[in-house]
Amino acid sequence: MKLLMLGGTEFVGRAVTEAAVARGWQVTVFHRGRHAAPEGVTALHGERGGGERGDGERGEGAGPEGLAALREGEWDAVVDTWSGAPSAVRDAARLLAGRVGRYAYVSSRSVYAYPAAYGLDEDGPLVAGSADDTDAEDYAAAKRGGELAALDAFGERALLVRAGLILGPYENIGRLPWWLDRIARGGPVLAPGPREMALQYIDVRDLAEWTLGALEGGLGGAYNLVSEVGHATMGELLESCVRVTGSDAELRWTAPEDVLAAGVEPWTELPVWLAPGELRDAMYGADVSRALATGLRCRPVAETVADTWAWLRSIGGVAPQRPDRPVVGLAAEKESAVLR
Numbered sequence: 437m438k439l440l441m442l443g444g445t446e447f448v449g450r451a452v453t454e455a456a457v458a459r460g461w462q463v464t465v466f467h468r469g470r471h472a473a474p475e476g477v478t479a480l481h482g483e484r485g486g487g488e489r490g491d492g493e494r495g496e497g498a499g500p501e502g503l504a505a506l507r508e509g510e511w512d513a514v515v516d517t518w519s520g521a522p523s524a525v526r527d528a529a530r531l532l533a534g535r536v537g538r539y540a541y542v543s544s545r546s547v548y549a550y551p552a553a554y555g556l557d558e559d560g561p562l563v564a565g566s567a568d569d570t571d572a573e574d575y576a577a578a579k580r581g582g583e584l585a586a587l588d589a590f591g592e593r594a595l596l597v598r599a600g601l602i603l604g605p606y607e608n609i610g611r612l613p614w615w616l617d618r619i620a621r622g623g624p625v626l627a628p629g630p631r632e633m634a635l636q637y638i639d640v641r642d643l644a645e646w647t648l649g650a651l652e653g654g655l656g657g658a659y660n661l662v663s664e665v666g667h668a669t670m671g672e673l674l675e676s677c678v679r680v681t682g683s684d685a686e687l688r689w690t691a692p693e694d695v696l697a698a699g700v701e702p703w704t705e706l707p708v709w710l711a712p713g714e715l716r717d718a719m720y721g722a723d724v725s726r727a728l729a730t731g732l733r734c735r736p737v738a739e740t741v742a743d744t745w746a747w748l749r750s751i752g753g754v755a756p757q758r759p760d761r762p763v764v765g766l767a768a769e770k771e772s773a774v775l776r
Contacts, residue, residue: 522581
């Protein structure tokens with residue numbers, strides 16, 4: 437297979453690129469050249485539209501003329517992780533439609549109209565979006581616009597990968613890295629309960645493997661791509677962090693109502709965790725039977741945690757941070773106040 441990766445130097449794009457190289461595919465990476473491309477690929481440089489880029493940086497884009505390096509060449513498939521203005525997906529997809537077999541767009545379950553009901557499958561109601569939108573302020577609308585752009589250019593050859601929470605090595609959002617760093621420091625740790633709270637996420641490498649397999653198998657259409665509900669629990673995630681870091685951390689499980697009463701923000705101050713309610717149902721209640729039936733396999737949470745910790749240590753312990761995303765985590769002073 438000949439793969440064109442739009443992006444490919446950070447988190448999801450890097451995982452897809454490395455998985456494709458490991459399969460023996462011929463991989464071309466199109467990016468701006470600000471980060472080193474993975475080994476074993478052909479690198480092309482250019483600039484896409486304005487707004488947030490697939491690698492998480494912002495700036496004024498060059499529009500279609502920035503795609504000059506892609507005006508020639510043929511590929512079996514494209515993977516696009518763009519998270520900004522849908523017009524950038526539109527421009528790339530239109531340019532490549534006659535020279536590429538299939539187009540995988542890494543979208544998001546945010547495209548479902550909120551609140552997404554627990555157990556919602558891919559046929560649920562969607563937010564409005566436009567492939568011509570040059571604005572990326574509304575994340576859900578931008579992702580839906582990107583889907584529409586891929587569908588407009590590729591039709592049934594478009595694969596819409598609706599991911600949820602993504603964890604694993606190379607994470608540049610800061611969720612699992614924050615928990616690992618916090619727990620590595622040891623001492624009493626605010627552990628938001630209940631311990632048995634079911635999570636639904638996907639390891640970035642499992643996302644990569646399923647996406648490449650789907651492209652190879654000629655799949656199209658939309659797929660919710662996260663683990664089954666309850667693949668792991670909040671307790672298993674945090675206890676894995678304690679084990680791999682070898683710290684003396686003491687997890688102090690705290691009831692959701694007490695966490696909220698202390699003014700602690702779910703998801704941002706305590707990454708991954710959500711209090712009971714419609715947001716948690718929407719985030720951690722997807723029907724993934726379609727993906728499971730087409731080969732999705734999810735590794736144990738302990739493996740995701742261990743490999744992320746090993747990666748963090750290999751880069752000096754400080755994870756990269758996407759400049760367009762807020763820094764997550766709970767301030768030490770606030771945590772201490774809650775634990776008193």
